[in-house]
Amino acid sequence: MAVLPPFQRFLEDHRDDVWRFLVAAVGRTDADDCFQETFMAAMRAYPRLRSDSNLRAWVLTIAHRKALDTYRSRKRNAVPVEDVPEVAHHDPELRDGALWEQVRALPPKQRGAVMLRYAGDLSHGEIATALDCSEEAARRSLHEGLKKLRAAEVTA
Amino acid sequence: MTTPKRPPLDRDAARAAAARFAILAEPDVAYAIVDTPVGKVVAANTKRGLASLSYADHHGGIDRVLEALSAGISPRVLEAPARLDEVRRELDEYFEGHRRSFDLAIDLSLIKTPFSKRLLQATARIPFGETRTYRDMAAAAGNAAAVRAAGNALGHNPIPIVVPCHRVLRTGGNIGGYTGGLDRKVKLLATEGITLGRHDR
Numbered sequence: 004m005a006v007l008p009p010f011q012r013f014l015e016d017h018r019d020d021v022w023r024f025l026v027a028a029v030g031r032t033d034a035d036d037c038f039q040e041t042f043m044a045a046m047r048a049y050p051r052l053r054s055d056s057n058l059r060a061w062v063l064t065i066a067h068r069k070a071l072d073t074y075r076s077r078k079r080n081a082v083p084v085e086d087v088p089e090v091a092h093h094d095p096e097l098r099d100g101a102l103w104e105q106v107r108a109l110p111p112k113q114r115g116a117v118m119l120r121y122a123g124d125l126s127h128g129e130i131a132t133a134l135d136c137s138e139e140a141a142r143r144s145l146h147e148g149l150k151k152l153r154a155a156e157v158t159a
Numbered sequence: 160m161t162t163p164k165r166p167p168l169d170r171d172a173a174r175a176a177a178a179r180f181a182i183l184a185e186p187d188v189a190y191a192i193v194d195t196p197v198g199k200v201v202a203a204n205t206k207r208g209l210a211s212l213s214y215a216d217h218h219g220g221i222d223r224v225l226e227a228l229s230a231g232i233s234p235r236v237l238e239a240p241a242r243l244d245e246v247r248r249e250l251d252e253y254f255e256g257h258r259r260s261f262d263l264a265i266d267l268s269l270i271k272t273p274f275s276k277r278l279l280q281a282t283a284r285i286p287f288g289e290t291r292t293y294r295d296m297a298a299a300a301g302n303a304a305a306v307r308a309a310g311n312a313l314g315h316n317p318i319p320i321v322v323p324c325h326r327v328l329r330t331g332g333n334i335g336g337y338t339g340g341l342d343r344k345v346k347l348l349a350t351e352g353i354t355l356g357r358h359d360r
Contacts, residue, residue, distance in 0.1 A: 022173035
């Protein structure tokens, strides 16, 4: 019978994937808080998890939800400013930094699908589970998101 | 652009974030690999006390010890050396000859049978520098006839040194067995001033 690995091993096995996903999803500055909250939530729920669960998809789903919380709190805390800086803030550590900025600006479902696919490397089925939608809907969100990114690229 | 490329990974940053997590989190089982004069041990604490001091090269190795803690106590197992400072300090004092008994609380959650539990509790009370026989310990655990079972249970002691199963010898003074190999038993007994004649080994 399969048993859950000790949490220390789970942390070591998935910390890189979660970190990479979160730097893309919320940027380097907020990635650490999201990372801590992701693994805190994972550790709370961990003993109730079935031992045959897909642990990687599970922890990236939690990371995705923590990223959503970050977007929401940014929206709440956003202060309107009169002089909007003309240059968008890019994450210097991120290759294609500008591109990931555009991904972050997509509507939630599309953003989630693109992030989980390309920063999280999840399958369509795993993305569907993470977004709580059908696999067909996940594919559609991904397709729509990519279409929008390409359109932005053409006009840029 | 065809599709976004997977972002690069700053592995050091990921490792640092995981290390911060291990410091802040409150696991059910905190462990550290501790060096002692009788080799590396996997020291593990629960909220109730010391649950493991298994020799890292016995019991199937470190991974197997962690799996036993995960399955037997809780899978919330994290490496958190700072939570084992007290254990490390008392072990150092013991091996330096400055400590004759341990003040650490012990947690026998890994032990599932009442006989083994009673046996190890009785073993924990054998004073420094004294020895008992397997027969003594079987009797202390409530079944004088269960000598072989007593030897077995002591051989699976998850908290050697602190639960001093090295102080249990065969009737007649023969050294018997040991959970971490006989060389360790001889060394631990010598630490406490007990030397066995050559015919006793």
